[in-house]
Amino acid sequence: VPADMFREASALLRLDLSHNPGLRRVHPQAFRGLAQLRELDLSYGGLAALSLDALEGLPGLVGLRLGGNPWLCGCAMEPLLKWLRGRIQRCSADSQQAECWAPPEVAGAPLLSLTEESFQACHLTLTLDDYLFIAFVGFVVSIASVATNFLLGITANCCHRWSKA
Numbered sequence: 001v002p003a004d005m006f007r008e009a010s011a012l013l014r015l016d017l018s019h020n021p022g023l024r025r026v027h028p029q030a031f032r033g034l035a036q037l038r039e040l041d042l043s044y045g046g047l048a049a050l051s052l053d054a055l056e057g058l059p060g061l062v063g064l065r066l067g068g069n070p071w072l073c074g075c076a077m078e079p080l081l082k083w084l085r086g087r088i089q090r091c092s093a094d095s096q097q098a099e100c101w102a103p104p105e106v107a108g109a110p111l112l113s114l115t116e117e118s119f120q121a122c123h124l125t126l127t128l129d130d131y132l133f134i135a136f137v138g139f140v141v142s143i144a145s146v147a148t149n150f151l152l153g154i155t156a157n158c159c160h161r162w163s164k165a
Contacts (some may be wrong), residue, residue, distance in 0.1 A: 001030040014039040018065065021046045028053035036060050043097065044068035052079045061087075066111065067097025073106050073114060075122035081114055 001023065006012060010033050017023055023045035031037065037058050042050070047069040055061065064084075071077065098111035106114065126134075 001026045003027040003029040004032055005030050007033045010034065010036070012037055014041075016041040017045065018043045018068075019045070023047060026050055026054050029057075030054055032057055034058060039063035041065040042069070046070065048072040048101070049076055050080055052083050055080075055083065065097075067099075069098070070101040071098065071111055072102050073100035073109070073111065073118075074103060075119060077111075077114075078119045078122060081111065084112065 001017070005027075006015070012034055013036060015031075015034070015037060016039075018041040021044075023042070024047065026042070026047065028051040031040070031054055035057070038060050040055075040058065040061060040063065043065040044067070047066075049072055050066070055064075100106045100109050100111060100114070106118065
């Protein structure tokens with residue numbers, strides 16, 4: 001669905017794009033101008049992701065169907081899920097049919113069953129201590145490698161002298 005596709009349909013109340021396996025991508029501004037839209041059906045398509053920007057401009061949305069799509073529940077899905085949880089009282093979603101297809105550790109899980117802990121790995125960052133430890137280990141490994149090569153060189157030299165003798 002390209003940007004501004006429904007700009008001329010500003011009075012639209014219900015939009016059904018369901019059962020469309022060719023629907024793989026929705027532009028973040030595809031629904032711009034649909035302030036009166038109350039129901040949006042994107043179920044049973046080919047959507048693996050949906051930009052939060054595509055839905056934020058729909059203040060009147062009370063019905064959203066997302067089930068039956070091959071959702072990729074990686075780090076990029078977190079903002080959309082937070083938005084859905086914040087609107088779940090106002091916006092009914094077909095949470096039982098919306099399932100994650102990937103990554104493997106959450107495949108088959110209902111989309112709305114994912115919690116903040118599900119995305120904890122998305123927020124891991126290295127601290128200064130981590131970088132210092134990595135640098136120290138790299139330095140120690142380098143010194144050990146030089147020492148090992150030195151010992152191998154001495155051993156090879158001794159073997160060479162011994163074989164000549």
